[in-house]
Amino acid sequence: MIARLVALDDGPDIPLDRAMVVVGRHPACDARLDSLRVSRHHCCMTHDDGEILVRDLGSTNGIRINGQRVEMGRLKPGDELSIAHIRYRLDDGLGHERTVAEASSAEVLPADLEPESSDGQCSPPPPFAGRVEEGALAAAVRKILPSSVADRCRIEVIVRVDEEGRGEPSPFGFSSSQNAEKAPE
Amino acid sequence: MSLILTPLVKAGGASVPLHRPIYLVGRHPECDLRLDLPNISRRHCCFALAYDRLVIRDLGSRNGIRVNGREVIETELFRGDEVAIGPLIFRVEEEVGASAPAPSPPRPDQAGSAPEIDLVPLDDV
Numbered sequence: 001m002i003a004r005l006v007a008l009d010d011g012p013d014i015p016l017d018r019a020m021v022v023v024g025r026h027p028a029c030d031a032r033l034d035s036l037r038v039s040r041h042h043c044c045m046t047h048d049d050g051e052i053l054v055r056d057l058g059s060t061n062g063i064r065i066n067g068q069r070v071e072m073g074r075l076k077p078g079d080e081l082s083i084a085h086i087r088y089r090l091d092d093g094l095g096h097e098r099t100v101a102e103a104s105s106a107e108v109l110p111a112d113l114e115p116e117s118s119d120g121q122c123s124p125p126p127p128f129a130g131r132v133e134e135g136a137l138a139a140a141v142r143k144i145l146p147s148s149v150a151d152r153c154r155i156e157v158i159v160r161v162d163e164e165g166r167g168e169p170s171p172f173g174f175s176s177s178q179n180a181e182k183a184p185e
Numbered sequence: 186m187s188l189i190l191t192p193l194v195k196a197g198g199a200s201v202p203l204h205r206p207i208y209l210v211g212r213h214p215e216c217d218l219r220l221d222l223p224n225i226s227r228r229h230c231c232f233a234l235a236y237d238r239l240v241i242r243d244l245g246s247r248n249g250i251r252v253n254g255r256e257v258i259e260t261e262l263f264r265g266d267e268v269a270i271g272p273l274i275f276r277v278e279e280e281v282g283a284s285a286p287a288p289s290p291p292r293p294d295q296a297g298s299a300p301e302i303d304l305v306p307l308d309d310v
Contacts, residue, residue: 019240020207020233020259026245028258041244046233048206055207057244058215058228071215072207 003052005081005088014088016052021045023083024057037061037084051076052090059084187280188239188264194274202280203239208232210270211244224248224271232262239277241268248272 005014014023014031023031026040033042039059046053052075056063061084065073075081077092138155145155190201201218210218211229220229226246233240242259243250251269252260262268266277 019235019238019261020231020242022242022244028243028245041228044207044231044233044242044244046206047235053206055209055231057209057231058213 003047003077003090003092006091008080008087008089009085011086016045016047019046022057024059033083033086035084035086038086039084042083045075048074054081061085188234188262189278189280190268190275191278192273193267193276200278201275203232203234206234208234211246220270220273222271222273225273226271229270239263246271 003016005016007013011033014021018030021030022041022044023029023033023038024040024042025033025035025038029041037060039057039061041057042059043054043056043063045055053072054063054065054070054075055072056070062069063073063084064070064080064082065075066080067082075090077090077094079090081088081090141155142150188203190203192198192200205217208218209216209228209231210220210225211227212219212221212225213227216228224247226244226248228244229246229248230241230243230250233242239262240259241250241252241257241262243257248271249256251257252262253267254269262277264277264279268275268277
């Protein structure tokens, strides 16, 4: 669950496992980047409100977030940070689960994003109810539920990747439709 | 928990509220807390506030930082700790009462009597 900056070029990832992570060429830095284009104390990062706050420390070649040079900025999971010429992508530590979920619910997501769309108020159970297999993530959720509950419900895991940023605080939503139908045999 | 830095020098400037996740201290105009003294490096140190923990970190300054008299590179700070940034000494204190961060404006009338200390908390970048 540790957030990390995954290197997109050569070099190691940068784990963001401390209150503050200082990146630079200086030996005292938490993450040392041994390139002359990286300043001795290039930038520092801290966790803030579920995001990563990055601040340039007066470096010569600066930092860029998604290609845009900034003095200070916020990183959301998936954002790209360039420290001088070295590129990273922020992984919030949930990357694997999301990949699995995306793969298994890719066709479900668009339909589910607009539950109360034009076709009537109290629509019957979602049209995809029968044909979608339970993904690996749903199976994992089923495993942690008490069996008395797990046996009686169908589990859908809805993963929303919030592109806009501030709109929805939590990127993950779990919905279990209990008693909508019997558990598949 | 809101912590502030209170200067422990005679006629020192106003207390500095640490509300931001990253608080950069130094002589450079870009710093959040600008200390314009020759013994202070351009980017001397920074404070980070994450998960309710306050951490101070030296940024390769020439004269370093000391916490309770001990020279440190990075350490967590607690209420009552004394932080020396170059020649300036601050105490970490809990902010009393007011939830509104109201940094008192710099006082020009004191500038004459205490010329060397002039703490100017900069507003949002």
